[in-house]
Amino acid sequence: MNTIPNGLHHVGSCIRPPSEYNAILLQATLGCSHSKCTFCGAYKDKTFAIKDRKFLEDDFAFASRYCTHQDRVFVMDGDAFIMPMDKWTWILSEIKEKLPWVKRTTCYANLKSIKMKSDEELAKLHEMGLKAVFLGLESGHAGVREAIQKGGTPEELIFHTKRLRKSGIKLVTIVLMGLGQIELSLDHARETGIALTAIDPEAVSVLSLIPLPNTPLGQAFEKGEFKVPDDIGMIAELRELVKHTDLSRGAFRSVHASNYLSIDAKFPQDKERVLKTLDNALAGNVELKPEWMRGL
Numbered sequence: 001m002n003t004i005p006n007g008l009h010h011v012g013s014c015i016r017p018p019s020e021y022n023a024i025l026l027q028a029t030l031g032c033s034h035s036k037c038t039f040c041g042a043y044k045d046k047t048f049a050i051k052d053r054k055f056l057e058d059d060f061a062f063a064s065r066y067c068t069h070q071d072r073v074f075v076m077d078g079d080a081f082i083m084p085m086d087k088w089t090w091i092l093s094e095i096k097e098k099l100p101w102v103k104r105t106t107c108y109a110n111l112k113s114i115k116m117k118s119d120e121e122l123a124k125l126h127e128m129g130l131k132a133v134f135l136g137l138e139s140g141h142a143g144v145r146e147a148i149q150k151g152g153t154p155e156e157l158i159f160h161t162k163r164l165r166k167s168g169i170k171l172v173t174i175v176l177m178g179l180g181q182i183e184l185s186l187d188h189a190r191e192t193g194i195a196l197t198a199i200d201p202e203a204v205s206v207l208s209l210i211p212l213p214n215t216p217l218g219q220a221f222e223k224g225e226f227k228v229p230d231d232i233g234m235i236a237e238l239r240e241l242v243k244h245t246d247l248s249r250g251a252f253r254s255v256h257a258s259n260y261l262s263i264d265a266k267f268p269q270d271k272e273r274v275l276k277t278l279d280n281a282l283a284g285n286v287e288l289k290p291e292w293m294r295g296l
């Protein structure tokens with residue numbers, strides 16, 4: 001167990017969404033309970049575990065003294081949402097009592113962890129202060145989801161994320177372009193757009209696949225067995241995704257460093273403008289990010 005200089009108990013790398021850059025990073029779990037997605041290189045150094053209360057008690061004591069200017073808490077690691085209700089209710093009560101200035105608590109979730117909570121439990125978590133979850137949705141295409149071992153069908157994904165939305169917990173979805181390879185590129189984009197439209201999340205964050213050598217997908221890519229679309233292929237895929245994504249009121253962003261083109265839009269009002277930009281990019285009239293500038 002390392003104690004990083006800010007005094008919170010952190011083990012290994014701390015991964016959080018860009019928007020939570022100033023949050024108090026409360027590491028209540030280690031790793032990811034799923035740990036099977038073929039493209040994912042995160043948490044390879046960790047076995048999934050729920051941390052003991054005593055570490056968190058120390059973290060709350062430290063944060064109550066030294067983190068008084070941070071009004072967000074991000075509960076780590078990869079799918080902290082999977083913690084049982086008694087642990088979650090304890091954490092949210094502690095935040096309320098020890099860190100009363102905190103306005104927003106969030107965490108990563110996956111389909112399995114949402115599925116394991118009843119409607120009443122979701123509502124209770126929201127009422128106690130869990131404001132939003134970040135879900136690695138990746139794809140709404142059944143075959144792609146199976147190939148990447150994401151777990152769960154598109155139907156289950158839509159059903160359980162809608163339950164989550166009804167509870168009041170906000171949903172930020174992360175989708176990954178390139179997972180359908182060249183062959184299923186447009187199908188992956190279209191089915192993902194259709195799923196997003198059905199779910200209607202508060203925000204969609206698009207990333208573009210960069211195969212990592214420490215993953216099964218990366219190893220297949222190196223052997224030439226997994227074909228990633230090139231820059232123009234990725235833009236065509238993104239256009240298909242945008243075309244099929246209708247949000248009643250949500251953010252649509254591709255601002256992550258892995259993308260060839262940065263989009264920061266609000267749907268529905270910006271959708272036509274985004275489609276025009278992507279058409280211009282496909283016609284060669286918009287400069288795309290060079291390969292060397294892409295990163296995770």
Ligand code: SF4
Nearest residue numbers: 032035036037040078
């Ligand atoms: S659920 Fe998320 S953290 Fe876990 S293996 Fe899949 S992508 Fe990685």
